[in-house]
Amino acid sequence: MDRAECAVMEKFLKGGGLKVTRARKVVLEAFLELEGHMTAELLFTEVKKKDPGIGQATVFRTVKLLSEAGLAREACQDDGAKTYEHAFKHSHHDHLRCERCGKIVEFCDPTIEKAQEAIFVRYGFTPLEHKMQLIGLCAECAAGTGKPDAEGGKS
Amino acid sequence: MDRAECAVMEKFLKGGGLKVTRARKVVLEAFLELEGHMTAELLFTEVKKKDPGIGQATVFRTVKLLSEAGLAREACQDDGAKTYEHAFKHSHHDHLRCERCGKIVEFCDPTIEKAQEAIFVRYGFTPLEHKMQLIGLCAECAAGTGKPDAEGGKS
């Protein structure tokens, strides 16, 4: 418990009459250590490395708590894999992904942000959030010098 | 078989040594009639209305063919529901969704398109596609005059 996220989580738990348990701490730690986007399954694997005694049900339950606490954000890849990413102090960044090697670049573009704002206004909507993914080929893959298929082998 | 999409599908099937079957026609018809985004389940329901004899396996198999043919596009909602939407001559439009009533507005904004292009260039990527969702509250829901919770009751 040494990061701001931990304090947020504790506050969230106590505020909701929930308990700060070891399992929840372990899941949060594992979540924080996995920098990027992770599937529930990967998170479970990491949690087990730290504490083999923790069951997947707990991981699933806890990651939902993380979402509610505002620490995690549920996302959904095109292939249907539900993933979680850090949400605390990561407000909204968008993703540029290489179709071939799976590389993910996170970016935030003010022009797009403003344009999105304009869209909300145009249709009379109150903005809440947005999600954007750009999918393309990174320079290496486009040049054919990247490793052929690091993890994009789905269909 | 009277729309351009049907021709595309036929061409795709024959080109791949696949057969144009009644079941596939029915699935394509149902898909075309369902204007918006549909889950595989909803598509299956529609298909059964047209021909109760068609099994869900066929629908699942066929909708994948539609994707391959470029007629359908797999999407994935935040709640994990895998959906399909029209892709033929719908290139890419983006989605503005009301968090509360579930309303979906499709739009296409040149400014954003251009900005996205710029992002690809900035990171040396070759553009393939993009997906964007804006989530907010529509005017009615923001004003509290919309129906409370048409279908957004998830968490």
Place this chain on the structure above:
DNA sequence: ATGCATGCAAAGACTTTGCAAATTC
């Protein structure tokens, strides 16, 4: 001490696959 949380395993939801029969080319 109280009551929420846990872990296991079973259940659940959704999608895919195997196989014999039917259909398309």
Place this chain on the structure above:
DNA sequence: GAATTTGCAAAGTCTTTGCATGCAT
């Protein structure tokens, strides 16, 4: 006529839930 496709149902994958026990407060 040959081979792909179909429909049924079973299997598979991923996630959720039930329940007795364990922990945090």
